[in-house]
Amino acid sequence: MSQSASLSQIYLDANATTPVLPQAAQAAMQAMEELFGNPSSSHITGIKAKNLMEQTRQRAKVLLGTGNGALIFTSGATEGIQTGILSGLIKARETIEADKQYSILYGATEHKAVPNSLEHWNKILGLNAEIKAIPVDSLGNLDLKFIENEVPNALMICTMAVNNETGVYQDIQRLDKTIRQNNPNVFWMVDCVQALGKRAMSLCETSIDYAPFSGHKLYAPKGIGFVYIRENAPFTPFIAGGGQESGLRSGTENLPGFAALNVIFEMLIDHENSCFSNAEILENYRQQLVSSLTAAFPEIVFNHSFENSVPTTLNFAVPGFSSKELMDLFDAASIRVSSGSACSSKVTRSFVLDAMGLPAWQSESAIRLSFGPAMTQDEVNAACDRIQLAASALTHSCLMLDATQLSDDKTPLDGLVQLRGGASCTWIYADQKSKQALIIDPLPELEKRIDTLLKCQQLTPVAIIDTHGHADHHSGRVPLANKHLRQQACDYLGWPKSSAKLHIDGTEVEEITIGDLSLLKLDSPGHTDDSITLLLTSDTNKLQSATRFAFCGDTVLMGSLGRTNFESSSASKMFHSLKQLDHLIGRNTLLCASHDYNNEFTTTLMAEIARNPLLNDVLSERITENQFIKQKALLDANLNDEVGTEIMCGAYTSDCHKLAIKEYDATTLQSQLGHSDNIKIVDIREPHEYVLQHSLGLNAIATDGINVPMTRLVQFIQQHQADKNSEWVLVCRSGSRSLVVAQAMQRLGFNNIAHLKGGYALSS
Structure with a gap:
C-alpha cells in the first residue's frame, strides 16, 4: 500500500480514541527532549518539570471549574474510575449497619468499566451490597423515579455525563437535585470521559464527588488522564508508593502526557486561538x-x-x-x-x-x-x-438497487449464495442462463435483501421453500411468495404442487427444474415431522456423483445433529433419514444446513463422520435404532435451549475445534509468489469491498487473484472439489475472515490452504 x-x-x-493533535505531539516531544526532569527533584531541571505539571493542573481546574476540589493525574479513565469507586466504598463501609441490605447503583448504559469495577470492589471489600442498574428510557435518560426510590439505601451511585456509544448526555443538574434530595451523603461518581471538549462543565457547582477523564479521547496520547475529587470527599490512594502527587497518587509523573494535555487545555480555554x-x-x-x-x-x-x-x-x-x-x-x-x-x-x-x-x-x-x-x-x-x-x-453486490446500473454495474450471480441472519442461513441458487432462482429457508429480516437481489440480477424464482417448520424464527417465505409467486400452488413449506414424482432406488421423490438442473424433494423427518431435504442435481440417475448441494435443513448441522426433543421430533425417524441420505447422495456431497453456529459454511457426511461418533455409528451400522434413540436423548437433554436470543437447533456431538492454518505475512507471501507459479490467491471480500479497494488504489498485494466472497464460498468449494491439493492463499481486510474460511476449507479436505495474517490492513 x-x-x-x-x-x-x-x-x-x-x-x-483520537489521533494526537500535532501541537500536542510537538509539546510532548519537546518535554521528552528538554523537560525530562523528575518533578520531585529539587534541581532546576526538576523545578521546570514541576512547573509544567502544575501549569497543566491549573488550566484543567479552570476549564472544569473544580473550585477547591482536587485534580489528580492518572494513567487514564480506568484508573480514575477505580480511584473514585475505591475511595467512596471504603468510606461507605464505615457506615454499614449489621443485618441491613445496601445497594450500589449505576446507569444501565454505563461503560462496562464501571459495573465491572463495582462488582470487583464490592467483593474485595466484603460489602455484599446489591449492585443495581438504573434503567433508562428510549432516549437513554436515566429513570429519576428509580433513583428516588433506590438511592436512600445506596452506598454509591455512578452515572455518566455523555454516553460513549450514543452520545446521549444526562441532565446533571436534575440528577444532582434528585440524588441529594433523597440521600445527601451517598457518594456520586460521574464518568466524564466523553464530555471533555463537548459539554461545558463547572464541577464545583455540583455535588459530584468523583469525575474521571481520559486524555486519549481528546487528542492527547494514551496513558494520561486525571480524576476530579470534590473538596472534603473521602479519598483513598489507589496507587501507593513514592508519594508523588502529594501522596495522593504515587508513581513518576508522565511529563510528556502533561505537556500534551497542557496544549489541549489551553485551546479549550482560549477559543480564539484554538482548532476546536x-x-x-x-x-x-x-x-x-x-x-x-x-x-x-x-x-x-x-x-x-x-x-x-x-x-x-x-x-x-x-x-x-x-x-x-x-x-x-x-x-x-x-x-x-x-x-x-x-x-x-x-x-x-x-x-x-x-x-x-x-x-x-x-x-x-x-x-x-x-x-x-x-x-x-x-x-x-x-x-x-x-x-x-x-x-x-x-450495487456490485446487488445489496442496493440502482435502476441505472442494472445491466452493467454488478457482479453477476450464477450459482449458490449463502446469506446469514445470526446463526440462521438462507440459500439462494441462481441460474444466469435461464434467469431463474431458487430460494431456500428465507429469513424475514432478509426479505428486502432477497427482493433486491432478484430485481438487481433480474431473476425469477421458480420456488421459495422452507426445509421444515422453524421453531426459532418466523419464515420469510410467505411475503416473498406473495410478491414473486402469487399464482403458484404449493404446500405449506412452499414446494410446488405441479412437481413430478420419481422413484430413485426405491425412494419416492418429487422433482422440479431450475435451468438444466433438477431439484428433488426427499422426506427426511426426525428433527421435525415435516423436515425435507432438497437435492440440486444435474443427473437424477447418478445422485452420488451429480448432486451439487443437499439442503438438509437441521437434519445434519456442522458438528452436530438436529435436536429431536421437540413435540414434532422423532429420533427414530432421524435414524432412518440419516441412513437414507447416506445411501442416496453418498459422503462427499456438500450439505447446506439451516444453521451455522460455528462459521463453517458447509459440510459433508464424510467430514461429519470424522468428528461425530454417533453419526459414524449410525452410518457404519454399529448401533441399533433403539441405541440411537437413547444416546440422542442424552445429547438433547444436555443441550442449552438458547444461544443469545436463538433456540439451539442442534445437539452437539463434537467440540468443533478450529484447525491450525499456515499463515503468511505480506513479506513472506510476496517472496513466495516470486518463487512459485502454483499459488492461487483468493480474495474473499464481498464484491463491494473489492471494487472499493481497487477504485481507491488501496491494493496491498498485486496479484492475479480471484474474488470469492464469503457469501459465495460454498459455490466455490463445490466447483473446486477436484482441486484440493493446490495451494490456496486466502486474503481479506484484516485476516479474521480469511482464517475462518481457511479452517472451513481445510476441514473439507483442502490440504494446502493458507491465509494472509493481518490481511490488507497489515500489508502497507
Whole structure:
C-alpha cells in the first residue's frame, strides 16, 4: 500500500480514541527532549518539570471549574474510575449497619468499566451490597423515579455525563437535585470521559464527588488522564508508593502526557486561538453527515435522539445490513467507524441500545460514527463524499438497487449464495442462463435483501421453500411468495404442487427444474415431522456423483445433529433419514444446513463422520435404532435451549475445534509468489469491498487473484472439489475472515490452504 493511500483514511471513530493533535505531539516531544526532569527533584531541571505539571493542573481546574476540589493525574479513565469507586466504598463501609441490605447503583448504559469495577470492589471489600442498574428510557435518560426510590439505601451511585456509544448526555443538574434530595451523603461518581471538549462543565457547582477523564479521547496520547475529587470527599490512594502527587497518587509523573494535555487545555480555554470548533459548528457537521448517510441509505434508522446527544456521535442501523457488513463496507471505503464500544468490539449487540429498549435488529446492526471537536469542514466534505461512494458500491453486490446500473454495474450471480441472519442461513441458487432462482429457508429480516437481489440480477424464482417448520424464527417465505409467486400452488413449506414424482432406488421423490438442473424433494423427518431435504442435481440417475448441494435443513448441522426433543421430533425417524441420505447422495456431497453456529459454511457426511461418533455409528451400522434413540436423548437433554436470543437447533456431538492454518505475512507471501507459479490467491471480500479497494488504489498485494466472497464460498468449494491439493492463499481486510474460511476449507479436505495474517490492513 502506498504512503499516499494509507493517508487517505477518514477517521470517524473518535469515541474509541483520537489521533494526537500535532501541537500536542510537538509539546510532548519537546518535554521528552528538554523537560525530562523528575518533578520531585529539587534541581532546576526538576523545578521546570514541576512547573509544567502544575501549569497543566491549573488550566484543567479552570476549564472544569473544580473550585477547591482536587485534580489528580492518572494513567487514564480506568484508573480514575477505580480511584473514585475505591475511595467512596471504603468510606461507605464505615457506615454499614449489621443485618441491613445496601445497594450500589449505576446507569444501565454505563461503560462496562464501571459495573465491572463495582462488582470487583464490592467483593474485595466484603460489602455484599446489591449492585443495581438504573434503567433508562428510549432516549437513554436515566429513570429519576428509580433513583428516588433506590438511592436512600445506596452506598454509591455512578452515572455518566455523555454516553460513549450514543452520545446521549444526562441532565446533571436534575440528577444532582434528585440524588441529594433523597440521600445527601451517598457518594456520586460521574464518568466524564466523553464530555471533555463537548459539554461545558463547572464541577464545583455540583455535588459530584468523583469525575474521571481520559486524555486519549481528546487528542492527547494514551496513558494520561486525571480524576476530579470534590473538596472534603473521602479519598483513598489507589496507587501507593513514592508519594508523588502529594501522596495522593504515587508513581513518576508522565511529563510528556502533561505537556500534551497542557496544549489541549489551553485551546479549550482560549477559543480564539484554538482548532476546536464550537457547538454550533459541530452541530452543522452532524447535519451534513446525517444528510449524507440518509441519501446513501434511505432506510437508515438513528438509534438516539439528536435533542439529548452531543453532535459528535451518530449511532445508526440500516435495515437488512448487519453491523459487520457495514463495518466492512465502510472500512473498504477507508472510513473508520465502529460497531459500538471499542472495549467490547467482539460483542455482537449493544447492551446500551438493549437498555434503551430498541428492537433487537437495531442493537445487533448498530454502527457508531464519531468525530472530535477538531474536525474540519474539509474532513466533513471528504467523509460525505466517501459515504456516498461506499453506498454506491453496494450495487456490485446487488445489496442496493440502482435502476441505472442494472445491466452493467454488478457482479453477476450464477450459482449458490449463502446469506446469514445470526446463526440462521438462507440459500439462494441462481441460474444466469435461464434467469431463474431458487430460494431456500428465507429469513424475514432478509426479505428486502432477497427482493433486491432478484430485481438487481433480474431473476425469477421458480420456488421459495422452507426445509421444515422453524421453531426459532418466523419464515420469510410467505411475503416473498406473495410478491414473486402469487399464482403458484404449493404446500405449506412452499414446494410446488405441479412437481413430478420419481422413484430413485426405491425412494419416492418429487422433482422440479431450475435451468438444466433438477431439484428433488426427499422426506427426511426426525428433527421435525415435516423436515425435507432438497437435492440440486444435474443427473437424477447418478445422485452420488451429480448432486451439487443437499439442503438438509437441521437434519445434519456442522458438528452436530438436529435436536429431536421437540413435540414434532422423532429420533427414530432421524435414524432412518440419516441412513437414507447416506445411501442416496453418498459422503462427499456438500450439505447446506439451516444453521451455522460455528462459521463453517458447509459440510459433508464424510467430514461429519470424522468428528461425530454417533453419526459414524449410525452410518457404519454399529448401533441399533433403539441405541440411537437413547444416546440422542442424552445429547438433547444436555443441550442449552438458547444461544443469545436463538433456540439451539442442534445437539452437539463434537467440540468443533478450529484447525491450525499456515499463515503468511505480506513479506513472506510476496517472496513466495516470486518463487512459485502454483499459488492461487483468493480474495474473499464481498464484491463491494473489492471494487472499493481497487477504485481507491488501496491494493496491498498485486496479484492475479480471484474474488470469492464469503457469501459465495460454498459455490466455490463445490466447483473446486477436484482441486484440493493446490495451494490456496486466502486474503481479506484484516485476516479474521480469511482464517475462518481457511479452517472451513481445510476441514473439507483442502490440504494446502493458507491465509494472509493481518490481511490488507497489515500489508502497507
